Amino acid sequence: MGLLALGTPLPWDEAKRYAEHVRTHGITQFLHIWDRLKDRCGDELMWGDEIEYMVIKFDNEGRNAKLSLRQTEILEKLKTITNDIASDRGETDSVPTFHPEYGRFMLESTPGAPYTGALADLLSVESDMRYRRNLARKYLKPNEIPFTLTSFPRLGVPGVFTEPYCDPRDAVSSHSLFLPEEITNPHARFPTLTANIRRRRGSKVAINLPLFIDENTPRPFIDPTIPWDRNLYAEDHEARDGAALPDHIYMDAMGFGMGCCCLQITFQACNVTEARRLYDALVPVAPLMLALTAASPLWRGYIADVDCRWDVVSASVDDRTDEERGLKPLNENRFRIPKSRYASVSLYISEHWFNRPEYNDIYAPHDEAIYERLRGHDIDSLLSKHISHLFIRDPLVVFSETIDQDDTNSNDHFENIQSTNWQTLRFKPPPVNSPIGWRVEFRSMEVQITDFENAAFALFVVLLSRAILNFNLNFYIPISKVDENMARAQRRDALHTQRFFFRKDVFPPGSTFTTPTPTASAASSGTSSPVEGANGVPKEKKLRNCYPDAPKPENGFRRAPVEEEYEEMTLEEIMNGKGDAFPGLLGLVVAYLDTLDFDETTRLRIEGYLDLIRRRTNGSLKTAATWIREFVRSHPEYKFDSVVSQEINYDLVVALDEIERGIRKAEDFLPAGYRSKS
Ligand code: ADP
Ligand code: MG
Ligand code: MG
Ligand code: MG
Numbered sequence: 001m002g003l004l005a006l007g008t009p010l011p012w013d014e015a016k017r018y019a020e021h022v023r024t025h026g027i028t029q030f031l032h033i034w035d036r037l038k039d040r041c042g043d044e045l046m047w048g049d050e051i052e053y054m055v056i057k058f059d060n061e062g063r064n065a066k067l068s069l070r071q072t073e074i075l076e077k078l079k080t081i082t083n084d085i086a087s088d089r090g091e092t093d094s095v096p097t098f099h100p101e102y103g104r105f106m107l108e109s110t111p112g113a114p115y116t117g118a119l120a121d122l123l124s125v126e127s128d129m130r131y132r133r134n135l136a137r138k139y140l141k142p143n144e145i146p147f148t149l150t151s152f153p154r155l156g157v158p159g160v161f162t163e164p165y166c167d168p169r170d171a172v173s174s175h176s177l178f179l180p181e182e183i184t185n186p187h188a189r190f191p192t193l194t195a196n197i198r199r200r201r202g203s204k205v206a207i208n209l210p211l212f213i214d215e216n217t218p219r220p221f222i223d224p225t226i227p228w229d230r231n232l233y234a235e236d237h238e239a240r241d242g243a244a245l246p247d248h249i250y251m252d253a254m255g256f257g258m259g260c261c262c263l264q265i266t267f268q269a270c271n272v273t274e275a276r277r278l279y280d281a282l283v284p285v286a287p288l289m290l291a292l293t294a295a296s297p298l299w300r301g302y303i304a305d306v307d308c309r310w311d312v313v314s315a316s317v318d319d320r321t322d323e324e325r326g327l328k329p330l331n332e333n334r335f336r337i338p339k340s341r342y343a344s345v346s347l348y349i350s351e352h353w354f355n356r357p358e359y360n361d362i363y364a365p366h367d368e369a370i371y372e373r374l375r376g377h378d379i380d381s382l383l384s385k386h387i388s389h390l391f392i393r394d395p396l397v398v399f400s401e402t403i404d405q406d407d408t409n410s411n412d413h414f415e416n417i418q419s420t421n422w423q424t425l426r427f428k429p430p431p432v433n434s435p436i437g438w439r440v441e442f443r444s445m446e447v448q449i450t451d452f453e454n455a456a457f458a459l460f461v462v463l464l465s466r467a468i469l470n471f472n473l474n475f476y477i478p479i480s481k482v483d484e485n486m487a488r489a490q491r492r493d494a495l496h497t498q499r500f501f502f503r504k505d506v507f508p509p510g511s512t513f514t515t516p517t518p519t520a521s522a523a524s525s526g527t528s529s530p531v532e533g534a535n536g537v538p539k540e541k542k543l544r545n546c547y548p549d550a551p552k553p554e555n556g557f558r559r560a561p562v563e564e565e566y567e568e569m570t571l572e573e574i575m576n577g578k579g580d581a582f583p584g585l586l587g588l589v590v591a592y593l594d595t596l597d598f599d600e601t602t603r604l605r606i607e608g609y610l611d612l613i614r615r616r617t618n619g620s621l622k623t624a625a626t627w628i629r630e631f632v633r634s635h636p637e638y639k640f641d642s643v644v645s646q647e648i649n650y651d652l653v654v655a656l657d658e659i660e661r662g663i664r665k666a667e668d669f670l671p672a673g674y675r676s677k678s
Contacts, residue, residue: 007399009192012199015398022395025405026413027370030387030429031377033411037430041271043437045117045466045545049458051129052261052447053107053136053146056653057163060143064646065653066163067105067152068144069182074107075100077139096132102258104185105162107136107146114268117543119598122462123605126455133451145657148454150309150446150624151260153298153649155179156251158225175204175233176253177226178300183255189397193420194254196396197319204235207256207315208248212303212492214633215640220246225301249302257316257342260296260309263454265461266428266441270546274469275438276350276383279427281468283345284475284502285461285585286424286444287485291494291571292616293457295446295624298649303632303642307625308446308490314340317422319396335365335392342422344486346479349386349427353552354474354508358562361478364389390421409433424486449624450660452674456609464585466543467592472508472550477501477566493626496619499568505581506588508550515583515591539597575617586614612671627669631655 010018057068068074078098086092093113101108109132115121136146154161156178166180173181173194184190198204211221226244230236235252244250269275294307318340323333330336339346346364348355366388374384395416405412411432418426428439442461448454467473481501488498507513532538569578577584583591593606615621622630632638635648644652658664662675 007188007401009188010398010400011192012196015196015396016200016394018398018403019394021403022398022413022416023367023370023391025407026415026417027373027387027391028407029405029411029414029432031374032408033414033429033432034377034379037438038272040430040437041546043268043270043545045543046114046268047462048111048114048266049125049129049454050108050110050264050266051132051148051451051454052101052263053109053133053148054103054105054152054259054261055107055140056105056145056147056149056152057141058143058145058650058654059163063650064160065154065650066161067103067155067183068141068163069104069166070141070144071100071104071106071185074136074140078107078136081135081139096128096135098132098136100185100187102185102190103255104183105152106185106259106261109133109136114266117545119542119596119602122459122543123602125458126451129451129454147653147656148261148263148447148449148451149295149653149656150262151296151299151312153628153644153652154301154646155183155259155299156253156256157301159646169232171233171253174198174253174255175235176255177230177236177239178251179253179255183259192397197254197317198235200319200321200394200396202321204238204243204252205254205316205318206238206243207251207312208245209251209299209312210305211247211249212297212305212629212642213247214303214642217640217642221248221642222246223250226250249299249304251300251312251316254316256300257309257313260313261447262309262443263293263445263447263457264441264443265445265458266439267462267465268437268439268545272438273351274545274547275427275440277352278465278468279425279440280348280350280352280355281473281475282425282440282442282461282465283348283479284477284482284485285464286344286442287482287489288500288571288574288585289442289457289461290444290446290486291489291498291500292575292613292623293446293448294490294494294626295448295628297492297625297629298632298644301644301649303629303644305492306490307492307494307623307629310444310486310490313422314342317342317420319394334367337365337392338363341393341420344424344483346423347382347386347389348476348479349382351380351382352549354476354550355382356476356559356562359476359478361480362483365392367391386427391417393417393421396420446624449656450670450674452609452670453612456612459606459609460589460613462543463589463592467588469545469547470592470595471511471513471588472547473506473588474508475503475506477503478562481566492629493623495571495617495623499570500574501566502569502574503566505565509553511550513583513591515577515580515587537595540595541597543596572617576614586610586617608671608673615671621671622669624669627666628652628656 055068057066082095086095095112097110099108111128166182168180170181173191228240296309297307320337322328323330324337326336370391371384371388424444426441430436485500575584575586577587659666
């Protein structure tokens with residue numbers, strides 16, 4: 001979430017009158033940033049993670065695991081603690097930061113300072129994550145635990161799932177049948193966001209996840225836990241009038257999506273060109289990492305037939321009107337909009353010669369006047385399209401105190417639109433008056449149960465980003481195929497049941513890339529000279545930025561039709577390689593590691609992280625989603641009716657906590673050597 005400005009948020013009827021104002025000034029603010037920083041170059045790699053937690057309270061006597069709604073007190077406490085630590089140490093850099101999130105049961109943490117490209121920093125990621133988790137854990141109440149669980153299995157069930165209990169009848173912002181008002185962070189921004197999405201859309205959001213049909217699940221499944229006949233809020237009839245689908249898990253509020261936790265990674269690029277190049281290269285990687293990190297098979301007390309949060313979050317903030325969704329002819333609205341504000345990327349943005357116009361092959365409406373304004377300011381067509389595409393959206397929360405801003409010194413209106421376009425990747429311009437450069441944020445991953453796994457996935461993504469730049473890799477496929485991958489990635493056990501579109505030849509023409517042989521790479525620090533890599537090139541001492549581009553071949557270079565550039569592969573092939581021509585993403589990362597000057601211990605530990613990913617990919621370790629699904633289905637109290645009861649949920653959460661702390665073995669889920677070092 002962006003900054004939490006203080007102020008008075010306007011209800012939708014008033015806020016919408018300022019939509020054009022916010023867009024116009026938002027673009028002015030972007031142009032000021034552009035003018036000042038478009039030529040900024042030479043920024044070093046800095047990067048950081050964001051980890052979201054849900055605070056769960058155990059009621060051991062009642063055998064219930066509930067969401068603790070003490071976010072405000074917890075954050076105040078953590079702020080005091082971190083301030084004390086900082087003043088003890090006389091510096092703030094190494095002291096983590098805790099941030100509020102949408103759910104009143106959620107926390108987010110980030111490292112005190114971003115990691116640098118120093119090789120030692122790679123090994124500090126897991127300990128930094130653990131330090132943050134332990135800090136939060138230490139200052140919570142007895143029986144309260146910060147969990148990195150993507151979705152809470154019993155959010156929105158009848159009965160008690162929060163501590164303290166709150167009644168959904170008081171849900172004045174969402175009008176939900178299931179979630180009380182108190183589920184939402186009380187800061188004015190969040191209830192307003194919730195209410196304004198509903199008002200703008202003209203109905204409640206409607207989320208329908210396919211139910212996992214088990215042996216005893218009644219068919220058709222008509223959910224008995226939906227209060228079908230309630231007549232309290234104007235929208236209560238929607239469920240019975242068709243918003244709630246048979247054989248689905250129906251959810252009707254922003255809290256179901258924005259109450260999920262994820263793992264995000266932000267990198268600083270050398271300059272704006274490299275940021276755009278990296279953004280594009282990671283677009284096709286986003287669905288793959290979603291499938292690999294799948295961790296959310298349980299929703300509102302049921303087992304779903306999907307493993308991931310993405311579509312839930314997407315539908316939970318879908319503020320498009322009937323006209324925009326194509327259900328009615330356009331009359332009051334300006335655009336037909338194919339996707340929710342929370343969705344996969346719709347446009348590649350790099351001007352690199354790899355990027356063929358054919359890859360941007362889906363309809364992504366843009367605001368023509370804004371596009372022309374950006375073009376008139378000498379911004380190229382691709383970036384102008386990107387920004388004017390984001391700016392088709394209305395601002396959802398407008399504070400009366402900050403309507404008029406100094407556009408040379410604020411990016412608030414720009415960020416209002418930018419930060420409520422929640423896409424798989426985010427291209428982040430430098431903030432005003434800050435030393436930070438052009439950045440890219442990778443946003444598709446589900447948060448993992450342990451920090452060992454979170455560190456492994458964070459490291460994999462940052463190493464892959466360097467491999468992309470170092471070897472000049474080309475991952476482009478048509479964006480319609482990335483969208484198809486996004487849909488496939490969320491299916492049950494997608495990792496092993498689905499095939500994904502991927503590019504066949506990822507190397508630039510004339511590349512001399514040679515696949516490292518497993519023995520050479522595993523023992524690389526022991527064999528040849530420790531400081532010399534392939535062809536006698538000295539090994540690098542850090543992860544860096546600012547790589548030279550692959551030169552565009554001159555005459556005689558012919559491109560194959562786009563359809564011949566990609567094929568469907570299993571995730572195992574994409575990760576581990578296929579034939580001689582494609583070493584797989586893990587192979588590319590290993591080859592990149594071979595260019596770095598590691599000592600043996602560091603290299604071995606990094607191999608340990610990659611090995612987790614390798615074993616998840618080949619199925620010798622399960623994803624969290626599969627492990628959780630199997631735990632529920634093998635629980636003695638499970639009736640094979642798709643229902644996750646209070647007791648099953650309690651036992652599941654206890655088990656996950658014990659796994660995280662290393663006191664319960666789960667060798668089908670984590671490597672045998674996993675130990676919590678708390
Ligand atoms: P948001 O919620 O807007 O995505 P956060 O501030 O929560 O952003 O997290 C940003 C992440 O970026 C943190 O992990 C932080 O350490 C990292 N970061 C901070 N400064 C830089 C920088 N200059 N370059 C790259 N990453 C940075
Ligand atoms: Mg967050
Ligand atoms: Mg954040
Ligand atoms: Mg973020």
